[in-house]
Amino acid sequence: MRAGALAGCGAIVLAGCASMPDSGGLDSVEASQRPDSQVRVFALPPRDGATPTSIVEGFLEALTSDDPSYAMARKYLTPKAAKQWQPQEQTVVLADGPSTRPTSRQNTGDDGQMFQLTGSKVATVDKRQAYKPETGTYGGNLHLTLVKSAKGNQWRIDDLPPGVVLGESDFQRIYQSVNKYYYAVDPPSGDDSEQRQLVPDPVFVRQWTDPLTETVRQVLAGPTRWLNPAVRTAFPSGTALKEGVDSLAPDDANKLTVPLNEKADSANQPKCKQMATQLLFSLRDLSSSSVDEVELKRSDGRLMCTLTEDQADALAASQTSGRPDYQYFLDDKGRLVRVPGSSQQTPTRVPGPLGEVEGEHGLRSVAVSRDQERAAGVTHDGRSLYVASLITSASLGDPLAHSRVVGAKGGFSTPSWDGRGDLWVVDKDPKRARLLVFGQGLGDNMQEVSVSRLDDDARIEAVKMSADGARIALLVTEQGKTQLRIGLVTRSGDGEGGVEFSVSELRAAAPEMEEVTAMSWAGPSRLVVVGREAGGLQQMQYVPSDGSAPTGQALPGLTRVSEIAASENDGLPLLAHSDDGIVRLPSGAAWQAVLAKGTAPVYPG
Structure with a gap:
């Protein structure tokens, strides 16, 4: 919120206290100087004879208070405007709060005053309290008129933009993110x-x-x-x-x-x-x-x-089998190996064919089903996708699918399992790039999934499914930049004639990052991403799936991270593939080496 509370407004600040003080004076505070989230702010009413500028500034300050009904903010409005104003309609979040300046009168004979509000938009929060990142310039107008009172004519706002406008720092102080839950x-x-x-x-x-x-x-x-x-x-x-x-x-x-x-x-x-x-x-x-x-x-x-x-x-349906959470990755021969939990044990090969493959069947990427009974693997050339059981007596069998393009930048992406047993992968054929799903991980249940709101020149590079199977994270390259998008997965069908999949409603996550190179779900509604901001260096950070601003610090850095993996269990360490091979980051500790020549770290999913 724009700095500078004028003489016509102020605030009472209570640090860590929910009751009003019964002594002491009133002090004006600046909205931009509120780093402590435990500080509560209460607005003051307009003073008698306040100038139009004071009324505007006082009203904007009152919007940043912790008054649930905006009762004090309404005192800056005419009675009619106070009754009609609906602050819950929307909240516009600006980078630095609104700037104000008086403008000339619009109509001949208008004795009022007009003020213009401007700023750089960050997001809009709708009436259902859902956050949507937005960019661009915000513009709105406040009109003031003189209102008769027992103490003489007073300036009040009689026309204003819908909802509330706040600076980003005030929004983060006033609001907290909460996950409400519904059934898929x-x-x-x-x-x-x-x-x-x-x-x-x-x-x-x-x-x-x-x-x-x-x-x-x-x-x-x-x-x-x-x-x-x-x-x-x-x-x-x-x-x-x-x-x-x-x-x-x-x-x-x-x-x-x-x-x-x-x-x-x-x-x-x-x-x-x-x-x-x-x-x-x-x-x-x-x-x-x-x-x-x-x-x-x-x-x-x-x-x-x-x-x-x-x-x-x-x-509630569980997305895991209840077995110990293993950390999986590939050794230097392209075989699937694992380490239990957060232990420092030496990696061991998984039972079954994917722990034995070498040569032309050696793997470059892998995904383990959430029940840890099967795994999907992409061969080192990217051309073939296999699914095999993680039991000793199992055989590799035939590939589920082939890609026409091979090489480091072609073929199949790293696959991903959702919590319903469906397997997702991207075929990065530049002439026919496709998002594919294999129902229950079976080759005869393959579908090409349509993705709406994706431009013709956009190319999907990577996919990670949420545990619930209702949301999909995609890395999408467009106009030379690769960014993170979250989409909605819908399933249609009667359960007997098959299920049709589609992806819609793509929205930005990590919008502050110009380039995202790796990502993984790290809980119900957040992801861990590797990327960089414009002009910045590579960093790793947790980001909310709705595109709202990250609240934590960037994670400790590594040299050239190419892959990242996180567990649904936040007590387990992050996994990464960097110049140091496979490393992990336990809570409260530094990065630790796991396997110098390992690649493709994953948790189940």
Whole structure:
């Protein structure tokens, strides 16, 4: 937010305290000087006789306060404008906050004042609190008029842009990212009680204004527009908190009671438990409160169901087999080897044919299924794609597919398994580049997947599937630059005549990076990427999948990293392939050597 709170506005700042002080003076603060996320900011009303410039600056400062209803900001508006203004409509995030300047009057006889707001756009957050990166110039106008009052005429804003406009630093201070969860859309099975995949849907909620209640409201409101085609909610349409319920809080036993309106009254027990599972998963990201159990109540106060965290984990489909998490990579002969967990053991070859291949069948890339029962491998020339079992007696068999182009930059990319057992790969044939999926990893279930919103000159270089199978990460080269895109995977079909796959709604992730060379999913809704900003050096960083700004520091550097891998379990180390061979980064430690001549590090997936 633009610096300089004028005499007509100010703020009370409370460090780590949620109550108003009962003594002391008022101090003006500058919005740009708020590095501490634990600082709460409360705006002051306009002073009598304030100039138009003071009113504009005071209003913009009031937008950065921790007032959930913007009550103080409305005091800078005329009564009519205050009633019509809907701050929740959208939030425009600017790099440095809005700059203001007065402009000439637009209409003859207009005694008001017009101010122009300008800035560089970073993102827009819509009414569902979904973040969307945007670039370009922002422009908006504030019109002021004189309003009669008991203390004389006062300048007030009677026309303003929709929503709220904030600087990026203020946005990061006020809001926190939360994953709300919905169920992946699958072909109908008729069994409403079976385990289902949960898909995260990141949104931003105000971290100082009852984030728990706001998160529950957001879950009940349904998925964001971007994710909606690929997921469904267990809550009946129109479900909301019971009228009159304004705030929720867990009791001393960390049980949260959620009274719902009459729209949810018809839900049966299996459906109710699915609803409670969504809430329990969605509330895990909140550091401000701990919820171990959810109790849902009907509109008449009767109990609908209760569910604990352990029960919710049992109802949500797991993307892994529950086996120890191995780290996999290739040795200097192109054979698949592994190391258990975070141990310092010497790598051993996997059982089965992929641990024995050499020569023309030696591998250059590999992907291990999430149940760790099979692996897919691409031969060193990139031409052949195999899938083989990880048991001693298995045979290699015939390749699933062939690529017409061979060489380091051609052939098949590194394959990737989703949590549903489907195998994805890119055939980088420059004359016929294709995104392919093999249903359940079978050669006779191969499909070429259409990708919408991809320009004709764009080329897909790499693919990584999310564990839930509803989202896909792609490295796309366009106009000489390779950048990260996240797409939505939809499946259509009746479950009997086969499933049709498509990828749509591509959006940017890591938009601040000019070039991305490697990436891997590193949890439900973040990735670890290797790349560089414009004019910068190579770096590694965790980035959110919605394209919002990274909040952590860049990871310790390595020399020329070409591959990166992360586990769904954030307690396991990162893996990388650099000039030092295969290395790993345990939490709180430095990079450690694993295999000097190894390549292609992967975790299951």
